[in-house]
Amino acid sequence: MIKQAVILAGGMGTRLQEITEKMPKGFLEIDGIPIIEQSIRKLINCGIEEIIIGTGHCSDWYDNLVKKYPIIKTVKNENYHNTSSMGTLEVCASLIENEFILLESDLIYDEIGLKVLINDARENVILASGKTYSSDEVYLDFDESNILTNVSKNVDKINNPNTELVGITKISKDILNQMVRLYNENLDKYKKIDYENVLQILAKNNPIYVHKVNHYVWAEIDDKRMFERAVNEIYPHILENEELYKIKREVLLNPGPSTTKDSVKYAQVCADICPRELEFGDLMDNIEKDLTSFGANCKEYTTIMFASSGTGADEAMISSCVPPKGKLLVVDNGSYGSRLAQIAKTYNIDTTIFKSSTYEPIDIEALEHEFQSENYDAFAIVHHETTTGLLNPVEIICPIAKKYGIITIVDAISSYGGMPMNFKEMGIDFASCTSNKHFGGMAGIGFVICNREELYKQKKWPMRNYYFNLYDQYKYFIETKQSRFTPPVQTFYALRQAIIETKVETIEKRFERFTECWNILIDAVKEIGLEMIVNEENQSHFITAILNPNVPKYDFDEFHDYMKSFGFTIYPGKLGNIGTFRIANMGDITYDEIIMFTKLLKKYMNKIGV
Ligand code: PLP
Ligand code: MG
Ligand code: MG
Numbered sequence: 001m002i003k004q005a006v007i008l009a010g011g012m013g014t015r016l017q018e019i020t021e022k023m024p025k026g027f028l029e030i031d032g033i034p035i036i037e038q039s040i041r042k043l044i045n046c047g048i049e050e051i052i053i054g055t056g057h058c059s060d061w062y063d064n065l066v067k068k069y070p071i072i073k074t075v076k077n078e079n080y081h082n083t084s085s086m087g088t089l090e091v092c093a094s095l096i097e098n099e100f101i102l103l104e105s106d107l108i109y110d111e112i113g114l115k116v117l118i119n120d121a122r123e124n125v126i127l128a129s130g131k132t133y134s135s136d137e138v139y140l141d142f143d144e145s146n147i148l149t150n151v152s153k154n155v156d157k158i159n160n161p162n163t164e165l166v167g168i169t170k171i172s173k174d175i176l177n178q179m180v181r182l183y184n185e186n187l188d189k190y191k192k193i194d195y196e197n198v199l200q201i202l203a204k205n206n207p208i209y210v211h212k213v214n215h216y217v218w219a220e221i222d223d224k225r226m227f228e229r230a231v232n233e234i235y236p237h238i239l240e241n242e243e244l245y246k247i248k249r250e251v252l253l254n255p256g257p258s259t260t261k262d263s264v265k266y267a268q269v270c271a272d273i274c275p276r277e278l279e280f281g282d283l284m285d286n287i288e289k290d291l292t293s294f295g296a297n298c299k300e301y302t303t304i305m306f307a308s309s310g311t312g313a314d315e316a317m318i319s320s321c322v323p324p325k326g327k328l329l330v331v332d333n334g335s336y337g338s339r340l341a342q343i344a345k346t347y348n349i350d351t352t353i354f355k356s357s358t359y360e361p362i363d364i365e366a367l368e369h370e371f372q373s374e375n376y377d378a379f380a381i382v383h384h385e386t387t388t389g390l391l392n393p394v395e396i397i398c399p400i401a402k403k404y405g406i407i408t409i410v411d412a413i414s415s416y417g418g419m420p421m422n423f424k425e426m427g428i429d430f431a432s433c434t435s436n437k438h439f440g441g442m443a444g445i446g447f448v449i450c451n452r453e454e455l456y457k458q459k460k461w462p463m464r465n466y467y468f469n470l471y472d473q474y475k476y477f478i479e480t481k482q483s484r485f486t487p488p489v490q491t492f493y494a495l496r497q498a499i500i501e502t503k504v505e506t507i508e509k510r511f512e513r514f515t516e517c518w519n520i521l522i523d524a525v526k527e528i529g530l531e532m533i534v535n536e537e538n539q540s541h542f543i544t545a546i547l548n549p550n551v552p553k554y555d556f557d558e559f560h561d562y563m564k565s566f567g568f569t570i571y572p573g574k575l576g577n578i579g580t581f582r583i584a585n586m587g588d589i590t591y592d593e594i595i596m597f598t599k600l601l602k603k604y605m606n607k608i609g610v
Contacts, residue, residue, distance in 0.1 A: 053074045333382075
């Protein structure tokens with residue numbers, strides 16, 4: 001699995017004259033977006049986790065980009081005046097851990113080229129195209145096995161000048177090491193050498209393959225004429241191709257599963273793998289660490305994953321984390337709290353229910369009184385009651401429970417990943433979550449984030465459950481780097497992509513996006529004159545439960561179908577006999593979409609006489 005990309009961006013771009021005097025070439029804009037950012041987005045879409053940019057001329061431009069894309073690292077080639085692309089690659093080399101994609105910074109290209117290299121089974125592969133007539137071509141010769149034999153800008157030195165280097169190459173760690181060694185051992189001779197010429201030298205003893213895509217759409221920008229060609233001829237062609245692989249957009253405003261990005265959907269389309277291979281074990285291991293890190297320190301917490309929906313993660317927690325013969329207290333202030341209690345009863349756990357209003361905040365004093373009144377071993381609560389959008393203040397309640405020595409179990413299924421959380425500070429020992437909802441992966445993986453100290457205590461307990469046993473699942477993976485039972489392989493690849501997207505956006509910014517979408521929604525709700533069940537200050541910003549309008553023409557199914565015809569899916573809600581509909585803003589929702597939705601909401605409500 002390729003995780004890193006290196007972009008060579010040290011050049012001065014002198015052929016672009018005054019345009020690049022005070023700005024690197026990568027910041028040339030097409031359609032208002034710097035070409036380097038267009039390239040970064042494509043790399044992210046293809047599952048690249050880390051992008052190393054080798055800088056030189058006007059390096060601070062790239063350093064500033066790190067603020068926008070936390071997955072970027074920059075390294076400066078201080079000697080950029082006197083070296084060329086190999087000099088810049090050399091300064092990046094120490095950060096490269098494994099095989100990687102190497103790109104030039106002055107390219108625009110069809111994303112499919114990255115996938116061609118990623119899916120090519122061979123190790124070192126240069127992406128090539130047919131003739132472009134673009135000027136400044138680098139021609140490639142290759143033999144009948146597609147192995148590189150020659151690289152030159154000079155047509156006369158090439159046998160068959162029909163193949164051009166694109167500037168996107170897949171390179172193994174071994175070949176990189178050889179490139180760096182060769183360069184450093186011949187600094188005088190090779191000072192101004194380009195990386196492709198170093199590859200050519202190594203190709204004599206190592207198979208370096210050329211993967212030619214005849215009609216590949218791409219452009220390099222070295223001078224003003226090439227820039228014009230890129231803008232007027234190539235860029236429109238790239239956009240046209242992008243349209244061809246867009247997936248129909250359905251905006252899910254139901255309370256999960258939530259709308260996913262196309263990059264996440266496409267991440268499932270990958271090579272088959274037996275999940276007992278070490279490579280898959282590494283993938284699960286990395287996902288485990290990432291899922292933990294969003295809310296805790298990996299030394300203190302760990303994440304245990306199951307092939308299941310969210311309820312599976314709840315069942316794993318409840319049936320594993322209450323000590324044998326232990327007493328459990330559960331807060332029930334909505335459907336999901338009620339479900340936690342039901343699970344406990346199914347396992348014959350001695351359970352007491354603390355009932356609380358479904359729309360008003362919990363009486364914390366009364367709850368503390370309950371903690372004192374009995375010898376409870378464990379306490380369970382839902383963080384965000386998806387039934388109503390009510391956010392329970394677990395950060396206040398759990399530390400109180402801990403004060404009485406009680407194990408804290410939190411259903412964080414519709415909160416974790418959507419808002420900043422720190423499990424230790426919040427006093428949470430166990431928290432359940434899923435691959436979908438806020439993380440924006442595909443449904444199918446339920447997981448529990450566990451305080452290690454509390455988890456290790458379960459080692460000695462008799463198993464109350466089998467498939468969902470937390471400690472057994474943990475132990476098996478630690479010992480074998482394999483999942484106890486068949487994992488949903490493709491769902492894991494999608495989750496990996498969803499995690500990359502989460503790191504790119506950051507949870508803080510994601511919460512801001514949801515909050516802004518929620519603000520847009522509730523402004524419209526108030527303007528229309530509809531009523532929300534929960535007071536604004538107690539809402540999560542992820543779900544808004546709205547009372548059905550009291551007009552004879554209101555019919556949820558008709559309302560649903562109307563919205564669905566515009567690509568929005570909505571969901572009813574039932575609270576006893578109070579009818580509601582719920583609007584979620586979770587997953588890959590954009591401001592434009594929520595604004596569009598509120599316009600339709602106003603129109604529909606107006607039509608039925610609200
Ligand atoms: N808990 C909460 C708070 C939820 O919002 C949900 C789903 O909406 C669940 C549990 C159950 O998850 P699933 O339907 O994936 O089993
Ligand atoms: Mg060039
Ligand atoms: Mg160039």
